[in-house]
Amino acid sequence: MKVVLYGASGMIGSRILNELLARGHQVTAVVRNPDKVTASGAIVVKGDITDAASVAATAKGQDAAISAYAPPSAQVSLLQDATRSLLAGIEKAGVKRLLMVGGAGSLEVAPGVQLVDTPEFPAAWKAIALAHRDVLLSLKTSSLDWTYLSPAAFIQPGERTGSFRLGTTRLVVDEKGESRISAEDFAVAMVDELEKPRRLRQQFTAAY
Template identity: 55%
Template structure:
């Protein structure tokens, strides 16, 4: 599969790149500064500011994975980026878009999201709000999309291959802990690319 990966230099993007390569997929890694990418990885430069450039960058891709992370002081930049990615995919052909999403739009009780619950730490409210809007943008688009929400705690860890998947409810263990390693998240994302189960919907993961 030909996959174009945005945000390949970030913590999540690095793990997704490694997982895709390990499974034999052809990955084109895209970054604002391609010099930060591992040697030998096919790379392109793009800052996601122009629809036509994005369309040219993803031409020929079967799937586009967006692990883009906006600046902490302007999290709504992810909205413009998503709008341009949607437009570029519509323009370039029929590539599928998988977005590395957020957990705060997941329900922690019937009809109550983590964001709305009031339990989200204040520093995370801005990015959580922006990512909730990203999901809304995707839902109103006409492209083939998937939004993949991690667990509440999403950190580097072990690649175990043992996890649970869900849809719109936060996945937590019997003690109420919701966590997933970046490595296991990458496994599930590539699984979804290889055997689609969640087209035009959100899904999530946790232990």
């Protein structure tokens, strides 16, 4: 498949890029700083997800778009701006399929209670979690074939095991009550969904 990947040099985006390339997809990797993309085999393009014209130009002719974009930590509201320009740009380019790396905060821990609204939720992550929740709302009002993949509560570089559980809108926790996934396995879940869409216009999550 021809896939444009925004945020391809990031902690999560670089794992998604590796997974896409390993499965033989033709990837256009979009970042502001191409030197940061270390994988070989992708078409690396300088672009800006916050600029709809740049998104339209980089998405043209692609079968699907994936965003692993992260805003600067001091300016998380850029996530909403970036989502607006991403949606406008890929629509202009005629790309219908969009997979988003989302946040875990919008996952429910009990019926009607989202993780971000619990008292234990770390204050430092609240703003970005709320911004990600807004992104999900924006997707729900778009006409795209979107999928929003929420990481587990904790995601970090690790092993590609290919063994994890999927959930929908509920936080998936292990027997210790912890919610974790490696960025490598998260990438497997993302590319599985790209290749065999089962969650069109839905949120889902992956964790051990």
